[in-house]
Amino acid sequence: MVKIVDVAKQAGVSTATVSRVISGQPGVSDDARARVDAAVKALGYRPDLAARRLRSGRTDTLGLIVSDIRNPFFTEISHAVEELAYQNRMRVFLCNADEDPEKEAFYLAMMRDENVSGVILSPTLALLKNLRPTNYPFPLVLVDRCERDTQVDAVVLDNFDASYRLTEHLIAEGYQRIIFLYGSIGSTGPQRHQGYLAAMAAAGLATQAEAIAPRSERAYAVAEHLLQGESPPDALLASSGLILQGIVEAVKAAGVPVPVACAVAGFDDLPWTRLVTPDITVIRQPTHEIGQTAINLLIERVAQPERAVRQVVLRGELLLRGSTQRNTK
Amino acid sequence: MVKIVDVAKQAGVSTATVSRVISGQPGVSDDARARVDAAVKALGYRPDLAARRLRSGRTDTLGLIVSDIRNPFFTEISHAVEELAYQNRMRVFLCNADEDPEKEAFYLAMMRDENVSGVILSPTLALLKNLRPTNYPFPLVLVDRCERDTQVDAVVLDNFDASYRLTEHLIAEGYQRIIFLYGSIGSTGPQRHQGYLAAMAAAGLATQAEAIAPRSERAYAVAEHLLQGESPPDALLASSGLILQGIVEAVKAAGVPVPVACAVAGFDDLPWTRLVTPDITVIRQPTHEIGQTAINLLIERVAQPERAVRQVVLRGELLLRGSTQRNTK
DNA sequence: ATGAAAGCGCTAACAA
DNA sequence: TTGTTAGCGCTTTCAT
Numbered sequence: 001m002v003k004i005v006d007v008a009k010q011a012g013v014s015t016a017t018v019s020r021v022i023s024g025q026p027g028v029s030d031d032a033r034a035r036v037d038a039a040v041k042a043l044g045y046r047p048d049l050a051a052r053r054l055r056s057g058r059t060d061t062l063g064l065i066v067s068d069i070r071n072p073f074f075t076e077i078s079h080a081v082e083e084l085a086y087q088n089r090m091r092v093f094l095c096n097a098d099e100d101p102e103k104e105a106f107y108l109a110m111m112r113d114e115n116v117s118g119v120i121l122s123p124t125l126a127l128l129k130n131l132r133p134t135n136y137p138f139p140l141v142l143v144d145r146c147e148r149d150t151q152v153d154a155v156v157l158d159n160f161d162a163s164y165r166l167t168e169h170l171i172a173e174g175y176q177r178i179i180f181l182y183g184s185i186g187s188t189g190p191q192r193h194q195g196y197l198a199a200m201a202a203a204g205l206a207t208q209a210e211a212i213a214p215r216s217e218r219a220y221a222v223a224e225h226l227l228q229g230e231s232p233p234d235a236l237l238a239s240s241g242l243i244l245q246g247i248v249e250a251v252k253a254a255g256v257p258v259p260v261a262c263a264v265a266g267f268d269d270l271p272w273t274r275l276v277t278p279d280i281t282v283i284r285q286p287t288h289e290i291g292q293t294a295i296n297l298l299i300e301r302v303a304q305p306e307r308a309v310r311q312v313v314l315r316g317e318l319l320l321r322g323s324t325q326r327n328t329k
Numbered sequence: 330m331v332k333i334v335d336v337a338k339q340a341g342v343s344t345a346t347v348s349r350v351i352s353g354q355p356g357v358s359d360d361a362r363a364r365v366d367a368a369v370k371a372l373g374y375r376p377d378l379a380a381r382r383l384r385s386g387r388t389d390t391l392g393l394i395v396s397d398i399r400n401p402f403f404t405e406i407s408h409a410v411e412e413l414a415y416q417n418r419m420r421v422f423l424c425n426a427d428e429d430p431e432k433e434a435f436y437l438a439m440m441r442d443e444n445v446s447g448v449i450l451s452p453t454l455a456l457l458k459n460l461r462p463t464n465y466p467f468p469l470v471l472v473d474r475c476e477r478d479t480q481v482d483a484v485v486l487d488n489f490d491a492s493y494r495l496t497e498h499l500i501a502e503g504y505q506r507i508i509f510l511y512g513s514i515g516s517t518g519p520q521r522h523q524g525y526l527a528a529m530a531a532a533g534l535a536t537q538a539e540a541i542a543p544r545s546e547r548a549y550a551v552a553e554h555l556l557q558g559e560s561p562p563d564a565l566l567a568s569s570g571l572i573l574q575g576i577v578e579a580v581k582a583a584g585v586p587v588p589v590a591c592a593v594a595g596f597d598d599l600p601w602t603r604l605v606t607p608d609i610t611v612i613r614q615p616t617h618e619i620g621q622t623a624i625n626l627l628i629e630r631v632a633q634p635e636r637a638v639r640q641v642v643l644r645g646e647l648l649l650r651g652s653t654q655r656n657t658k
Numbered sequence: 659a660t661g662a663a664a665g666c667g668c669t670a671a672c673a674a
Numbered sequence: 675t676t677g678t679t680a681g682c683g684c685t686t687t688c689a690t
Binding site: 333352385 | 684685
């Protein structure tokens with residue numbers, strides 16, 4: 001294995017000069033620089049990262065801890081983070097907490113052990129509720145989930161606003177008995193619930209909402225039950241893609257005509273929402289931008305540890321499609 | 330920061346003994362072991378990974394380089410790999426090559442620099458064509474893509490067989506003018522193409538296949554064109570989920586009744602294939618098992634570097650659904 | 659079973 | 675601008 005002394009010897013300089021050259025520091029003559037570069041190339045030298053990290057204390061590695069790697073929302077965020085990390089020549093540990101606080105704690109500890117430069121995290125509700133950023137030896141940026149009083153850099157959707165606008169649209173289309181199904185674990189479901197409540201209240205309509213486990217099977221069961229009940233909904237709203245999927249399956253199974261008898265809408269512009277008939281009205285989250293913003297916040301935080309906390313709130317995009325347009329169909 | 334000497338002092342032993350205890354080596358008395366454990370706990374000691382790696386040359390870290398992190402197929406594999414790595418207390422660098430040989434090369438070099446214990450890789454075709462495992466200082470396990478003569482551990486689908494059975498099913502249902510759309514870059518598309526050709530030949534039917542870029546827009550355009558042509562297909566087969574999506578959109582847009590006028594089927598049991606009407610017949614790949622098998626192969630290879638090359642070929646599952654059942658509908 | 663001590667390859671403080 | 679050198683914190687040989 002070729003090491004820094006070999007390069008130094010070959011180039012006729014000291015190891016310090018080689019070190020300066022390979023880490024792009026100033027204070028090296030063009031001549032020496034050229035000789036080192038040549039020696040590096042000739043010998044195929046690659047610095048030993050473990051040695052460098054031990055000595056320097058830096059790793060140039062980020063952690064990304066997502067709640068569910070199989071959820072396309074997080075997959076898009078991961079993609080954006082990976083892309084920017086690649087451009088910045090940083091590595092990233094991508095970890096999947098699977099909504100499990102224990103796994104989340106394990107990975108957070110691992111990040112500490114790895115001495116990462118920073119971590120992007122979509123926290124479980126349990127962690128979010130009493131998050132002390134000072135507990136962590138690295139800067140933290142939250143994505144997707146954040147409470148109003150959390151004092152940490154974060155980038156989230158304006159959940160209240162998005163949900164308000166979605167509900168408002170349904171009301172404008174003439175739907176009245178609008179039922180909202182939302183994920184009970186997590187912070188986004190309840191925030192979206194609030195937007196729904198506000199929009200309904202503004203229109204003077206009675207509300208009904210069901211907090212459920214965020215799984216399509218649960219949404220299916222609840223929707224099925226509601227559709228068969230005494231006063232069935234004329235619109236079903238979902239606070240997430242998974243819940244929306246369950247609703248769509250239930251409506252299909254029950255043979256309820258959409259959007260005439262019942263409208264359907266929800267969050268997350270998943271590919272299938274355009275493939276089904278009718279296609280589904282959704283709120284599109286700017287996933288790529290969320291990931292991009294998160295890693296930029298993190299990089300800036302690393303550069304300036306003392307700067308004020310910043311929370312970026314992004315607006316969702318309402319995509320009007322067939323499942324909520326009673327009039328045009 | 331607390332280090333190993335602090336623990337040694339506190340426990341009244343040498344650093345060597347502490348090192349033995351924390352890495353679970355034998356040759357330490359129960360008494361010493363207990364004192365060390367207590368000291369570790371009392372001081373909240375965590376070993377410095379950089380130092381450990383520099384000295385030991387081991388990292389207990391794996392690399393996973395996927396072709397496209399946004400593809401649910403790879404997302405499922407990532408999930409399985411992550412799960413098993415977690416159980417084995419190993420870290421994993423998840424990288425997304427995005428089907429780009431340059432990015433792939435970068436990440437492979439990064440794996441070398443990181444001195445990872447091993448790498449799981451879904452290679453680009455360019456790399457697969459002349460893959461020299463001896464070029465890499467770490468063991469390699471291929472997933473999803475592998476040529477017949479590649480001498481590397483691998484776990485793949487039996488693409489020929491799966492495609493054969495899918496085609497056979499369509500023939501049995503009475504379809505005759507079956508056109509196959511497959512991804513031209515990559516090794517799986519052509520392998521699946523061969524299965525289609527064989528099944529058609531066995532039935533004495535004329536074949537038509539189109540090699541296309543594996544994007545839904547391309548599949549849409551080609552399918553649209555075929556459906557409007559002089560002798561339109563009575564069945565369209567896709568070699569991947571993305572191509573299948575394009576076909577479904579095109580058929581829907583053209584208003585062709587499925588499965589009566591035209592059947593549709595393909596690869597990958599994506600959620601939406603059950604949501605559309607009719608639901609789509611597909612080959613389900615055992616994604617979880619693929620990921621699991623890959624990491625197990627890798628762990629065993631690390632333990633026994635000299636064992637013979639093993640290639641695991643898994644069988645796809647044919648899920649019969651509405652889009653190909655002309656008779657029952 | 660235990661300890662003393664030699665480095666792993668690199669960076670950065672300091673000297674020149 | 676350049677070189678010398680002292681460690682970073684740990685593992686592992688080699689004694690005992």
